[in-house]
Every structure is written in structure tokens, then in C-alpha cells.
Amino acid sequence: MEVADGTPLKKSLARSLRKEKLRALALIAPLLIFVLVTFVLPIGTMLTRSIDNSIVEEILPRTVLALEDWNEKGDELPNEMVFRSFVEDFQDAIADKNHTKIGSRLNYEVSGMSSLFRKSARKVKKWDLTDNAPIKQKLIEVNKAWGDVETWAVIKTHSVALTNGYFLNAVDMQRTPFGAQAQPENKQVLVKLFIRTLKMSLIITGMCILLGYPVAWLLANLSNRTSNLLLILVLLPFWTSLLVRTSAWKVMLQNQGVINDLLVWIGLITDDSRLEIINNQFGTIVAMTHILLPFMILPMYSVMKTIPPSYLRAAKSLGATNWTAFWRVYFPQSVPGIGAGSILVFILAIGYYITPEIVGGTDGIFISNRIAYHISSSLNWGLASALGAILLGVVLILYWVYDKIVGIDNVKLG
Amino acid sequence: MGTREPSLALDETNNAFVRFDRVQKSYDGESLVVKDLNLDIPKGEFLTMLGPSGSGKTTCLMMLAGFETATHGEILLDGVSINNIPPHKRGIGMVFQNYALFPHMTVAENLSFPLEVRNMGKSEREAKVKRALDMVEMGDFGGRRPAQLSGGQQQRIALARALVFEPELVLMDEPLGALDKQLREKMQFEITRLAHNLGITVVYVTHDQTEALTMSDRVAVFNDGVIQQLARPDMLYERPDNSFVAQFIGENNTLEGTVKSLTDDTAVVELDGGLQLQCEPINVDNVGQRTRVSVRPERAELNLNNLSQDACTLTGTVQEFIYMGDIFRTRISVAGCDDFIIKTPNSPNQKRLSPGQNVKFGLNKKDCRALDP
Numbered sequence: 001m002e003v004a005d006g007t008p009l010k011k012s013l014a015r016s017l018r019k020e021k022l023r024a025l026a027l028i029a030p031l032l033i034f035v036l037v038t039f040v041l042p043i044g045t046m047l048t049r050s051i052d053n054s055i056v057e058e059i060l061p062r063t064v065l066a067l068e069d070w071n072e073k074g075d076e077l078p079n080e081m082v083f084r085s086f087v088e089d090f091q092d093a094i095a096d097k098n099h100t101k102i103g104s105r106l107n108y109e110v111s112g113m114s115s116l117f118r119k120s121a122r123k124v125k126k127w128d129l130t131d132n133a134p135i136k137q138k139l140i141e142v143n144k145a146w147g148d149v150e151t152w153a154v155i156k157t158h159s160v161a162l163t164n165g166y167f168l169n170a171v172d173m174q175r176t177p178f179g180a181q182a183q184p185e186n187k188q189v190l191v192k193l194f195i196r197t198l199k200m201s202l203i204i205t206g207m208c209i210l211l212g213y214p215v216a217w218l219l220a221n222l223s224n225r226t227s228n229l230l231l232i233l234v235l236l237p238f239w240t241s242l243l244v245r246t247s248a249w250k251v252m253l254q255n256q257g258v259i260n261d262l263l264v265w266i267g268l269i270t271d272d273s274r275l276e277i278i279n280n281q282f283g284t285i286v287a288m289t290h291i292l293l294p295f296m297i298l299p300m301y302s303v304m305k306t307i308p309p310s311y312l313r314a315a316k317s318l319g320a321t322n323w324t325a326f327w328r329v330y331f332p333q334s335v336p337g338i339g340a341g342s343i344l345v346f347i348l349a350i351g352y353y354i355t356p357e358i359v360g361g362t363d364g365i366f367i368s369n370r371i372a373y374h375i376s377s378s379l380n381w382g383l384a385s386a387l388g389a390i391l392l393g394v395v396l397i398l399y400w401v402y403d404k405i406v407g408i409d410n411v412k413l414g
Numbered sequence: 415m416g417t418r419e420p421s422l423a424l425d426e427t428n429n430a431f432v433r434f435d436r437v438q439k440s441y442d443g444e445s446l447v448v449k450d451l452n453l454d455i456p457k458g459e460f461l462t463m464l465g466p467s468g469s470g471k472t473t474c475l476m477m478l479a480g481f482e483t484a485t486h487g488e489i490l491l492d493g494v495s496i497n498n499i500p501p502h503k504r505g506i507g508m509v510f511q512n513y514a515l516f517p518h519m520t521v522a523e524n525l526s527f528p529l530e531v532r533n534m535g536k537s538e539r540e541a542k543v544k545r546a547l548d549m550v551e552m553g554d555f556g557g558r559r560p561a562q563l564s565g566g567q568q569q570r571i572a573l574a575r576a577l578v579f580e581p582e583l584v585l586m587d588e589p590l591g592a593l594d595k596q597l598r599e600k601m602q603f604e605i606t607r608l609a610h611n612l613g614i615t616v617v618y619v620t621h622d623q624t625e626a627l628t629m630s631d632r633v634a635v636f637n638d639g640v641i642q643q644l645a646r647p648d649m650l651y652e653r654p655d656n657s658f659v660a661q662f663i664g665e666n667n668t669l670e671g672t673v674k675s676l677t678d679d680t681a682v683v684e685l686d687g688g689l690q691l692q693c694e695p696i697n698v699d700n701v702g703q704r705t706r707v708s709v710r711p712e713r714a715e716l717n718l719n720n721l722s723q724d725a726c727t728l729t730g731t732v733q734e735f736i737y738m739g740d741i742f743r744t745r746i747s748v749a750g751c752d753d754f755i756i757k758t759p760n761s762p763n764q765k766r767l768s769p770g771q772n773v774k775f776g777l778n779k780k781d782c783r784a785l786d787p
């Protein structure tokens with residue numbers, strides 16, 4: 001097809017639409033930039049940080065080069081050339097005040113590296129290298145650790161610019177001269193933590209479904225006035241601080257807390273066998289179920305609100321008992337609400353931080369608490385990023401699985 | 415309130431299939447939505463509840479289906495009180511106004527549902543579903559979802575679903591309300607055909623009077639929670655018992671006046687315009703009482719030679735003449751009434767009147783019904 005002047009119709013249509021598209025794009029540009037800056041950028045940085053390892057190469061360039069010819073799998077120390085390059089690099093780093101950075105980077109892999117670098121720096125700083133005197137023995141005299149093959153092997157294995165080391169660490173493995181290997185048993189915590197996070201998030205989601213469904217049903221079926229009042233009660237928690245609510249649970253559940261006092265008072269338990277219901281998994285589940293419940297109720301409610309009561313009546317008039325009518329007719333139609341609520345609660349739960357931190361004790365904490373620890377205490381941001389990336393991956397996979405099973409079109413968020 | 419037709423009166427001891435016995439209903443404890451309802455429906459009858467919005471029709475149907483409880487009185491089905499029987503045990507088929515087809519099931523699954531809950535075997539179920547679908551001429555649609563059907567098709571499926579478990583009583587609450595006129599007329603015909611073929615008893619609710627008149631064996635006209643008249647459609651139109659029914663069913667002329675004299679079969683009414691008119695005394699008891707005389711528009715006779723002896727002749731002024739194709743509609747002012755309508759058939763020798771013209775017409779006594787004021 002062609003238009004009057006001979007240009008193909010498709011082309012001329014595209015040309016006439018281009019201007020409109022550009023204008024539309026210009027209109028949403030501020031929003032687009034905002035999303036880019038606040039959403040895509042941080043996630044992108046996180047993902048790059050989880051594999052970025054250029055720091056070793058930048059601070060110790062000559063050493064890395066010299067180490068290339070050395071066999072880290074053998075038990076011979078690197079030669080004089082390597083030691084000299086290292087001391088040169090080290091002195092430059094000290095001058096730039098970079099030597100602690102490389103120390104802490106390597107300390108993630110082998111503890112003691114940080115102090116080794118810090119202590120050695122004081123002496124190496126003043127050395128004069130112009131006389132070409134042998135330096136290997138001199139450095140080993142400063143600290144015996146420089147005479148260990150392992151020290152140099154660690155530098156070499158972690159000298160690549162892009163590393164899988166953080167991801168290996170995130171799944172309880174490590175990068176060694178002999179390839180990826182499992183961490184020593186006493187350091188294997190993260191996989192367990194991931195599994196616990198998933199398991200507890202599932203339990204919390206399940207609890208929210210059990211508790212939320214009847215409430216949502218009530219909301220959808222009561223008279224408008226009553227249901228509005230009830231809805232305010234459901235939303236009330238949103239108006240109080242998360243910290244306050246979590247702390248309230250602490251008061252409720254602790255050893256000398258309200259629940260325990262009550263149980264002792266009515267004689268169900270004795271004073272010296274008070275229940276441990278806080279600072280463990282139980283406490284986390286209770287508090288998080290409470291905090292996430294509104295996110296389950298609201299999507300359920302909005303779906304149930306659209307199911308006319310005439311369906312139930314029709315089912316009963318066709319001979320179904322109350323239960324059959326509910327189970328065969330009402331429930332299937334409310335499934336999209338359950339789906340939406342579950343996704344919401346599960347994804348929120350899997351990345352939750354504050355509540356497990358406060359009421360979780362040691363065995364009730366989540367992977368995000370570990371991430372927070374690596375970000376603010378151990379300062380191992382690479383590992384934190386790798387953990388975050390894995391968490392993101394898990395959520396995306398679950399979302400995909402959910403889409404395959406339930407169908408994302410079946411989800412109504414309002 | 416009963417009907418005047420002796421052949422339709424049900425004797426007290428008979429076996430009415432459905433019986434409302436002094437039923438009352440109040441939702442709020444302050445006002446009665448249904449007031450003292452007595453209604454007997456014999457087996458196989460097509461009974462329509464007709465009335466303006468809010469007159470309590472749906473409420474009556476819901477009480478019969480078991481979704482509302484009667485505040486007072488008893489409802490009997492086949493001689494048994496069903497007040498305490500839950501809806502799913504009543505075995506009453508029901509067609510809802512919005513069809514209420516289950517959206518997550520296919521058409522066949524919808525139809526199969528009532529059979530499943532009755533624990534019917536699979537092969538028997540399939541046979542019945544197929545028969546029901548064929549009955550409403552929807553045999554090829556079993557695999558579709560309700561959302562993939564047109565309004566009329568959904569209607570048929572709702573009907574088939576209400577009939578598939580072979581109930582003896584089927585309730586329908588404005589089942590055709592959402593359809594266009596043409597489809598509605600077609601479905602009206604099909605519903606009556608099916609009901610008669612299957613010999614089921616139908617209680618049908620509508621506020622469309624043509625629907626009520628064309629489909630029903632009897633019509634119960636509701637107003638304000640009370641049955642105003644229960645009668646065959648033709649009786650309802652030609653012999654309304656009171657002004658409400660006369661006004662509500664069909665087009666009606668009302669002439670107001672006072673009863674001058676009264677015998678058993680004639681009431682002479684002095685109209686407010688000064689004329690005297692001989693009427694059938696329907697709802698008047700005393701001389702001097704105010705009354706409304708009801709006259710159907712097509713009963714005014716312009717050809718004075720056709721009148722019987724007890725007819726009265728009136729003179730009016732033509733206000734408006736409307737050509738409506740098959741009929742002429744003439745608005746006349748007469749005897750203090752400005753909108754007296756006369757309908758005349760469009761026949762070759764029918765004269766066409768023009769506004770301002772004086773016109774003489776006659777009213778036979780049997781067509782003038784003196785009703786309550």
C-alpha cells in the first residue's frame with residue numbers, strides 16, 4: 001500500500017506517529033529519570049558490586065603482574081621479583097593511604113590479613129629501595145606471614161578484576177587456588193539462613209492467608225457501615241510505627257511479659273516454666289504475621305467485594321450445602337485475591353529486616369539481617385551485594401513459577 | 415383479594431402446590447414490606463408477580479426460595495410447611511436477574527453442578543446436561559465460559575441450569591430484564607413453551623406488564639406489599655378490580671365524579687364536568703361517594719350507531735391527533751378531564767380528527783367501571 005505521493009503507507013504512518021511518540025516520551029521523561037535514578041541505578045550498582053574486584057589489581061598492579069608466572073598450587077614461595085614488586089606497590093599504596101583498603105579486602109577471605117597489612121605498613125613505609133638489596137628476607141623478617149605460601153596464594157586467587165568469589169561465599173563456598181571449594185563447616189551459615197528465610201516466609205504467608213481470609217470475607221459481606229469501621233481497624237496498624245508495633249510484641253511475649261503472666265495466672269504453666277516465645281522463630285512468625293496481615297487482607301477484600309452474593313444463592317438454590325457452595329463457587333472466585341496477597345506478603349517477608357532483628361534472637365533472623373550486618377558492620381559490600389542479588393533472583397524465579405502455576409493474570413491487586 | 419372468576423377460585427381443601435398463608439415480612443422491624451399475603455398456586459401454573467419497583471415481588475420470591483425468612487405466616491410447598499427447610503433442600507429451580515452463572519466454570523460444568531451435588535453418576539450427568547443444552551438450543555456451547563456468551567445465550571444457559579435437575583417449581587426474577595426488546599419477545603415465547611412442555615410450575619417476577627400479560631396463566635398485581643388483584647391476563651385488563659390495577663395495566667382513562675344513584679348492576683355517576691354516566695358498580699357502596707370511572711381508550715365509540723341502549727354520549731374537544739400507523743390516538747378534553755384518550759383503528763372509513771374540532775362519542779355501560787376514588 002502506498003500513499004498519494006508514492007511513499008509506502010507503513011513508512012508514512014510511522015513518520016506521522018513519530019512526533020507524537022516523541023512528545024509523549026518528553027512528557028514522561030521526568031518520571032523515567034526518577035525511576036532510573038532511584039530504582040534501576042541502585043540495583044545495577046548492587047549487581048556490579050557483587051562481581052567487581054578491580055581493587056586488588058588497582059592497588060597492587062605490579063605484584064599481580066609478577067605473580068602471573070608463580071605457581072600458587074605448589075609449595076614454593078614467589079621469587080625476589082615478586083617481593084620487590086609488592087613492596088613497591090605497597091609503598092605507593094601507603095603513600096595514597098590505600099593499604100588498609102586492600103588489607104580489609106583480603107581479610108574477607110582470610111582473617112588476619114587486615115592486621116598483617118596494617119602492621120607491616122609501619123616498617124615498609126621507610127624502606128629505601130634504590131640500593132637494590134634483596135628484599136624477600138627483609139619482608140619475611142617484618143612478619144612471618146609473608147613467608148607463607150597461602151598469603152601469596154590468597155593475593156593471586158583474588159587478583160582477578162571480575163570475581164565469582166562473593167557469590168561463592170554467599171552460598172557457603174570459597175574461591176581457592178584449587179577452584180571452588182566448600183567453606184569449613186563452622187562457617188557454613190548462609191545457605192541455612194536462605195532456607196530458613198524461605199521457610200519462615202512461607203509459614204508467615206500461610207498464617208496470613210488463614211487469618212486474613214475470614215476477615216476479608218467479613219469485610220466484603222458486612223453492611224457498609226460496619227465494614228468501613230472494620231476496615232479502619234485493619235488499616236490502623238499502618239498509622240503506628242513499625243518499631244512500636246514490633247516492640248509491643250516484645251512486651252507481650254517476653255519471659256516476664258503479658259502472655260506469660262496470663263498463662264501463669266490462670267495456672268496453665270508454672271512460674272518457673274515460663275514459655276520461650278520471643279527471640280526465636282516463633283516470635284518472628286507471630287510478629288511478622290501481625291505486621292504483614294493488612295497486605296493480605298486488602299487484596300483479598302478487593303477481590304471478594306466484586307463477587308456478587310447471588311452466586312452463593314444460585315449455588316444453594318441448585319442444591320449445594322453452605323459448605324459446597326462456598327468451596328465450589330465462592331472460593332475459586334476469591335483465589336486471585338489470595339494469590340495477590342500471597343505474592344505481596346511473601347515478597348515483603350523474604351526481605352524483611354526490622355522485625356526479625358528485634359524479636360528474632362539468633363535463630364529467628366532472616367537473610368536480610370545478615371546483609372545488613374555485612375553492609376554496616378563487616379563492610380563486606382561485595383558479599384552483601386551477592387546475597388542481595390541472590391535474593392532478587394529467588395524472588396524473580398518464584399514469581400515466574402507462580403506465573404506458570406497460577407497465572408499472573410489471575411492476580412488482582414485492587 | 416380474590417378474583418371474580420368462579421372457575422379460577424381454588425377451594426379451601428384443594429391441593430395447592432404452593433401456598434402463602436398469611437405471610438408477612440419486615441426487614442427493619444418498623445414497616446411491613448409484605449402485608450398479609452395469601453396466595454395459592456396450583457401445580458403446572460405459570461403465575462406472574464407484577465408490580466412497580468419496591469412492591470415486594472423479589473421479597474416474596476426470596477421467601478419462597480428460602481433466602482429470606484417470613485416474619486409471620488407460613489409457606490407451604492406441596493402441603494408441607496417449608497419455613498424451616500434450608501434453601502438447598504427445597505429443590506426449587508431459580509433463574510436470577512443477572513443469571514448468576516458461575517464464571518469459573520464452563521457452561522457444561524455450570525449445568526452439571528446441581529447434578530454433582532446430588533451425587534449423580536458421571537454418565538447420567540452428561541446425558542442430562544446434553545439434553546438440557548439441546549432443550550435451549552445451545553448444544554454446541556458446552557465448552558465455553560459464561561463470559562464468552564451473549565446476553566441471550568447466558569439467559570438460556572441460566573434457564574437450562576435451573577431446569578436440569580428437574581425441579582417441579584421454578585422461580586424467575588426478572589430474567590429478561592437485561593435483554594433487548596426483540597430477544598426478550600423471543601425468550602418470552604421460549605420460556606412459556608418450555609414451562610408448558612415440562613409441566614412445571616413457574617413463579618415469574620417482572621415489572622413489564624406486556625410480559626406478564628402474554629406469558630402467564632394468572633397474574634398477581636402487587637402494590638405496597640399487597641396483592642391488588644389476582645386474575646387471568648384478559649380479566650386483569652378488561653375487568654380491573656381497583657383504580658391501581660386499572661392504571662397499572664395498559665392505558666387507562668380516568669373520569670372522576672360522584673355516585674348519584676346505585677342499584678345492583680348500575681351506578682349512575684355525575685362526572686365533575688356535569689355529565690351523567692351509567693357505570694358498572696365495582697368498588698362503590700354508597701350514593702354520594704366519590705369514585706373514579708375507568709374506561710379503556712379503545713372502548714370509546716365514535717360511531718354512535720354501534721352503541722347499546724345503556725350507553726351515554728359525551729361531547730369533547732379534540733386537543734391533539736396523533737397518527738401512529740396501525741392506530742390513531744386522539745386526545746380529547748371532556749367532562750373536566752384534559753387527557754381523555756381515544757384509540758381508533760386505522761381503517762379506510764375512519765375519519766381523522768383535527769385539533770379544535772368538537773367530537774361526539776359514546777361509552778357503553780359495561781366499559782365504564784366505577785372504582786375506588
Ligand SMILES: Nc1ncnc2c1ncn2[C@@H]1O[C@H](COP(=O)(O)OP(=O)(O)OP(=O)(O)O)[C@@H](O)[C@H]1O
Nearest residue numbers: 441442447465466467468469470471472473474621
Ligand atoms: N435486604 C433488604 N433489607 C432491607 N430492606 C429491603 C431489603 N430488600 C428489600 N428491601 C425493601 O423491601 C421493599 C421491597 O423490595 P423488593 O426487592 O421485594 O421489591 P421488588 O418488588 O422486587 O422491586 P423491583 O421491581 O425494583 O425489583 C423495598 O422497599 C426495599 O427497599
Ligand SMILES: [Mg+2]
Nearest residue numbers: 471472473587
Ligand atoms: Mg426485585
